Amino acid sequence: MEAKKAPAMVKKMFETGKITLVDPDTKYRYSLTAKCPDDGEYADVARFDKAGNTLSRVVFKCVQCEEEFEVRQDQMMVI
Ligand SMILES: [Zn+2]
Numbered sequence: 139m140e141a142k143k144a145p146a147m148v149k150k151m152f153e154t155g156k157i158t159l160v161d162p163d164t165k166y167r168y169s170l171t172a173k174c175p176d177d178g179e180y181a182d183v184a185r186f187d188k189a190g191n192t193l194s195r196v197v198f199k200c201v202q203c204e205e206e207f208e209v210r211q212d213q214m215m216v217i
Pocket residue numbers: 174175176177178179200201202203204205
């Protein structure tokens with residue numbers, strides 16, 4: 139599965155405080171991901187903070203270089 143820009147899904151994840159979201163049609167579970175600023179590899183979520191029921195901060199960890207990084211919400215993707 140290719141990562142894709144899906145601003146509405148990312149927004150919904152933030153609003154619901156979850157780092158995954160199930161597509162109601164396909165039942166596929168999407169996860170937040172982002173491209174590593176150093177090498178362009180996709181990264182998994184390392185940890186996240188919540189403010190009430192919403193996500194306030196998501197930290198990614200690159201699978202390639204293992205660096206942790208943060209990106210703006212509009213740079214996040216789903217996979
Ligand atoms: Zn990296």
